[in-house]
Amino acid sequence: MKKEDKALVVADLTERLRTADTLIVADYRGLTMTDIDTLRGKLLDQGARFQVVKNTLTKRAAEVAGADQLLALLDGPTAIAFLESEGDPVAVAKALGTAARTTRILAVRGGILEGRAITAEDVENLAKLPAADVLRAQVVGALAGPLTTVVGLFTAPLRDLVGVLDARIEQLKTQEPETEAAEEGES
Numbered sequence: 390m391k392k393e394d395k396a397l398v399v400a401d402l403t404e405r406l407r408t409a410d411t412l413i414v415a416d417y418r419g420l421t422m423t424d425i426d427t428l429r430g431k432l433l434d435q436g437a438r439f440q441v442v443k444n445t446l447t448k449r450a451a452e453v454a455g456a457d458q459l460l461a462l463l464d465g466p467t468a469i470a471f472l473e474s475e476g477d478p479v480a481v482a483k484a485l486g487t488a489a490r491t492t493r494i495l496a497v498r499g500g501i502l503e504g505r506a507i508t509a510e511d512v513e514n515l516a517k518l519p520a521a522d523v524l525r526a527q528v529v530g531a532l533a534g535p536l537t538t539v540v541g542l543f544t545a546p547l548r549d550l551v552g553v554l555d556a557r558i559e560q561l562k563t564q565e566p567e568t569e570a571a572e573e574g575e576s
Contacts, residue, residue, distance in 0.1 A: 395446060402442065402450035406459070411472040413485055413500035413512055414462040417441060420494050425468070428495070431484045436476025441468045458506035462498045470500075478502060482516035 390398075406412075417425060429439045444463040451459040470481055489495040499508045502515070518524070 398443070398446050399450045399453070402447055403454045405438075405440075405471050406450055406454035406456045409471040409473075409501075410503045411476070411478050411481075411501060412459075413437075413470045413472075413481060414459070414498045415468050415470070415485060415489075416465050416496040416498060417468040418466040418494070418496075420492060424488075424492055424494075428484070428488050431488070432470050432481060435480040435484055436473045437470040437481045437484075438473065439468060439470050441466075456501065458501055461506075462500070464498075467498075477521050479515055479518045479520055482512050486513060486516040 420428075425439070425441070432439045444465075444467055447463055447467065447469070448460060451457065451463075470485060472478060472481060485495070485497050489497055497509045497512045499506065500512060501507065502511070507515070519527070
């Protein structure tokens with residue numbers, strides 16, 4: 390590779406490292422190009438770009454970008470899943486975990502999650518989480534439950550008052566015929 394080409398690759402990697410808050414590093418040794426392309430497609434659907442990188446160039450880019458946590462993960466054939474801003478880290482971790490289980494070749498090494506270094510075990514745990522939409526729904530449900538209870542507590546006295554008034558109206562309606570009959574009998 391020419392020196393100019395290397396400089397372009399380092400510049401591109403540096404920009405990706407600066408803009409990506411989350412990335413996951415994997416060892417792809419032994420995967421076929423078909424496997425890599427299939428995985429790329431799945432990761433693109435989840436908002437991540439999967440790129441095979443040269444360690445020497447990636448180390449230079451990591452030093453320039455200030456991503457020192459990445460340096461420890463660059464050993465052997467390396468591919469990095471760079472999450473885009475709209476990407477879902479849980480879905481990407483699940484896709485990589487599924488690829489690792491099905492191919493029995495891909496090995497997740499770790500990564501950086503929102504600027505913090507994570508291990509391969511952390512990526513596995515991340516993959517076990519529900520999807521972001523499901524987590525949001527669970528939070529909304531957890532918040533809505535107590536709010537519904539509070540609304541019920543505030544409306545209960547009003548509902549009880551309406552019940553008492555309805556009962557009194559029914560009581561007065563049943564007393565009216567008795568009162569009319571008594572008045573007719575006195576005349």
